[in-house]
Amino acid sequence: MAERTSTVLVVDDDPSLRLLCRVNLELEGYAVIEAGTLGEAEEALENGPVDVVLLDLHLGNEQGISLVPTIEKRGLGESLALLTGSPGSRLPKGATVIPKPFAIEDLTGTVRRLAAS
Secondary structure (H helix, E strand, C coil), X not given: CCCCCCEEEEXXXXXXXXXXXXXXXXXXCCEEEEECCHHHHHHHHHHCXXXXXXXXXXXXXXXXXXXXXXXXXXXXXXXXXXXXXXXXXXXXXXXXXXXXXXXXXXXXXXXHHHHHC
16 A cells, blocks of 8 residues: 655745745655645645645734644644744744745755654
C-alpha cells in the first residue's frame, strides 16, 4: 500500500507568497492547498485531510491568529507554523514561527519536521 502524501495548507493573502510556498513544497513531494482568506482556510480544513498548516498572522483586514482555535480543534495544533513579518506579534506559547522573509530551506525543513510529528 502506498504511503499517503502529506498535505500542507498555506494560508496567506499574498498570492505570490502562496505560489512560492506551493512550488517549493510540491518539489519536496507535498500536496498543497492554498487559501487567501480565513473563510477559504476554514473550508479547506473542513473538506479534506490537512497535515500541516502554514498560517500568515496578517491576512489583509483579517487576523490569522483567530484561526488557531479551529486548527487546534482539528488536532493540528502541533502541525502549525506561523508566518510573520512582525516578530513582536502576540504568538501562542511554544508556536513554531517562520519569520518573513524566509529561506526556502527554512520553509521546507519546518514543514518536513511538522509533517513527521
